[in-house]
Amino acid sequence: MSAPQRATPDAAPARADVRRNRRRLLDAARAAFTEGGVDAPPAEIARRAGVGVGTLYRHFPDRASLVDAVLGDRYDTLRDEADRLLDACAASGAFAALTTWLDLFACHLALFQGMADSLRPTLLEPAVDAARGCDAMLAAWDRLFTRAQQAGAIRRDARPRDILRAVNALRWATQGTPTATQEADRLRALLLDGLRYQHTDGIRAGR
Amino acid sequence: MSAPQRATPDAAPARADVRRNRRRLLDAARAAFTEGGVDAPPAEIARRAGVGVGTLYRHFPDRASLVDAVLGDRYDTLRDEADRLLDACAASGAFAALTTWLDLFACHLALFQGMADSLRPTLLEPAVDAARGCDAMLAAWDRLFTRAQQAGAIRRDARPRDILRAVNALRWATQGTPTATQEADRLRALLLDGLRYQHTDGIRAGR
DNA sequence: ACCTGAACACCGTTCAAGT
DNA sequence: ACCTGAACACCGTTCAAGT
Numbered sequence: 241m242s243a244p245q246r247a248t249p250d251a252a253p254a255r256a257d258v259r260r261n262r263r264r265l266l267d268a269a270r271a272a273f274t275e276g277g278v279d280a281p282p283a284e285i286a287r288r289a290g291v292g293v294g295t296l297y298r299h300f301p302d303r304a305s306l307v308d309a310v311l312g313d314r315y316d317t318l319r320d321e322a323d324r325l326l327d328a329c330a331a332s333g334a335f336a337a338l339t340t341w342l343d344l345f346a347c348h349l350a351l352f353q354g355m356a357d358s359l360r361p362t363l364l365e366p367a368v369d370a371a372r373g374c375d376a377m378l379a380a381w382d383r384l385f386t387r388a389q390q391a392g393a394i395r396r397d398a399r400p401r402d403i404l405r406a407v408n409a410l411r412w413a414t415q416g417t418p419t420a421t422q423e424a425d426r427l428r429a430l431l432l433d434g435l436r437y438q439h440t441d442g443i444r445a446g447r
Numbered sequence: 448m449s450a451p452q453r454a455t456p457d458a459a460p461a462r463a464d465v466r467r468n469r470r471r472l473l474d475a476a477r478a479a480f481t482e483g484g485v486d487a488p489p490a491e492i493a494r495r496a497g498v499g500v501g502t503l504y505r506h507f508p509d510r511a512s513l514v515d516a517v518l519g520d521r522y523d524t525l526r527d528e529a530d531r532l533l534d535a536c537a538a539s540g541a542f543a544a545l546t547t548w549l550d551l552f553a554c555h556l557a558l559f560q561g562m563a564d565s566l567r568p569t570l571l572e573p574a575v576d577a578a579r580g581c582d583a584m585l586a587a588w589d590r591l592f593t594r595a596q597q598a599g600a601i602r603r604d605a606r607p608r609d610i611l612r613a614v615n616a617l618r619w620a621t622q623g624t625p626t627a628t629q630e631a632d633r634l635r636a637l638l639l640d641g642l643r644y645q646h647t648d649g650i651r652a653g654r
Numbered sequence: 655a656c657c658t659g660a661a662c663a664c665c666g667t668t669c670a671a672g673t
Numbered sequence: 674a675c676c677t678g679a680a681c682a683c684c685g686t687t688c689a690a691g692t
Contacts, residue, residue: 258656282685292658297686364624398637406634409620413612417571427613430605434641465675489666499677504667 262299264289269310277353278307307358308372311351315374318344322380326387334388339432341384342407346428349411350421356412363405378404394435406431469506471496476517484560485514514565515579521558522581525551529587533594541595546639548591549614553635556618557628563619570612585611601642613638 268288272280285306286293300306321344325337349355361368371378378401385400407428414423475495479487492513493500507513528551532544556562568575578585585608592607617634621627 255655261657286659293685294659294687295657298656360620361623363620368623402630402634402637405620406617406637409616409634410613412619413567413570413616416568416575423609427609427616430609430613430641431638432641433644434637434639437640437644462674468676493678500666501668501678502676505675 261289261291261295264291265296265299265306266310269306273307273310273352278303278358279354304358304369304372311373314348314351315372315377318348318374319377319380322377322384326380326384329384329387329391333393334384334391335393335436337384338388338394341381342403342428342432345381345404346407346411346421346424349408350424353415356408356415359408360405360412363401363408365401395437398435403431403435468496468498468502471498472503472506472513473517476513480514480517480559485510485565486561511565511576511579518558518580521555522579522584525555525581526584526587529584529591533587533591536591536594536598540600541591541598542600542643544591545595545601548588549610549635549639552588552611553614553618553628553631556615557631560622563615563622566615567612567619570608570615572608602644605642610638610642 265285268285269280271288272285276284282293282296286296289296296306300309318341322341325341329337349359362372362374381404382400385394385403388394389396389398410427410431411420411424413427414420417423472492475492476487478495479492483491489500489503493503496503503513507516525548529548532548536544556566569579569581588611589607592601592610595601596603596605614635617638618627618631620634621630624630
């Protein structure tokens with residue numbers, strides 16, 4: 241019914257003021273997210289940007305699109321890191337590659353308050369969300385995980401998406417405390433020891 | 448300033464209609480929680496109970512007090528189970544006692560949608576909430592956990608509250624999916640293998 | 655085309671009036 | 674004393690009017 245869309249809908253718009261508004265909104269959102277988490281009120285973001293709320297909604301129809309825009313190319317960077325670590329597996333070991341990447345992922349989750357809640361639906365299978373900017377990252381993680389399984393570094397009966405959901409959840413568990421990051425790290429280390437542990441070894445510490 | 452409170456503020460009130468309203472509210476809340484989770488709208492609960500919203504707020508000033516009242520003596524039951532399992536450690540092993548109790552705890556978390564979110568602040572250290580009805584349960588869990596550590600069944604560098612928060616988080620991670628319970632079970636099993644794993648053994652599955 | 659912000663919709667909580 | 678539910682407060686979203 242309507243005229244054909246532009247081939248590159250995410251390209252920079254023609255009008256300078258539109259680009260400027262978008263830039264201001266992203267800066268304002270980043271600042272608001274940093275102070276109040278990803279659930280910062282729309283009115284506050286618009287006020288900081290010096291625009292009306294309607295402009296915010298015009299540029300970013302829903303919360304997820306705003307969060308993703310603020311996140312920018314972080315998911316691509318995480319994907320690149322995963323691919324880089326996959327190549328380095330032979331040198332430093334598949335398990336080390338896994339933990340190194342999950343540290344990066346955990347760091348990403350700590351960027352703003354509320355990130356864990358925001359990402360939860362995306363990490364479900366089947367995904368409730370349309371997978372946001374992170375499809376490629378998830379695929380790269382799957383490759384890294386499969387490599388570790390093939391190398392015998394982690395148990396066979398675990399699924400890659402499970403671990404991501406768990407790491408996300410463990411971050412959620414500790415959010416809002418002064419020592420959130422280190423507590424999340426401790427819980428993640430525990431989980432990773434479980435992932436590393438092979439049932440077939442038949443070795444158990446206790447009775 | 449005011450007249451002294453009754454010695455037993457939680458005792459059944461004198462008036463029959465007040466008791467009846469309380470009963471109705473609890474029944475309505477349980478039904479609403481079952482269908483819509485612990486965040487079910489106050490108006491719906493009051494409507495189901497056949498009372499005004501004001502009556503709901505009079506009986507239960509905040510959401511937590513309503514949830515706790517609906518939960519009833521479940522935390523006491525969980526405490527009793529923990530104590531019972533502590534006694535049975537000699538027969539079936541401290542680790543088995545731990546997993547058995549955590550299964551019960553996980554089952555409790557699955558009672559209503561939103562339970563994990565509701566319990567998160569309570570499980571933080573220092574607790575953000577005034578600890579609700581579950582102080583005694585948490586203390587019993589600490590005993591069970593310490594026993595397992597003393598028996599060498601689990602690693603020394605883990606803290607009891609950590610595990611509870613983690614189990615709660617893993618439930619949160621899977622909520623809303625058709626297979627939520629079994630997926631949470633799988634993630635919990637992974638975590639528990641990590642808990643069981645002893646660093647001092649020096650045995651690792653991978654490289 | 656795009657922007658503005660008042661108006662609208664929604665929902666949790668309170669409290670003046672009633673019993 | 675307790676109950677009722679309209680009124681209030683708050684907040685996210687929309688859209689008629691303006692540029």
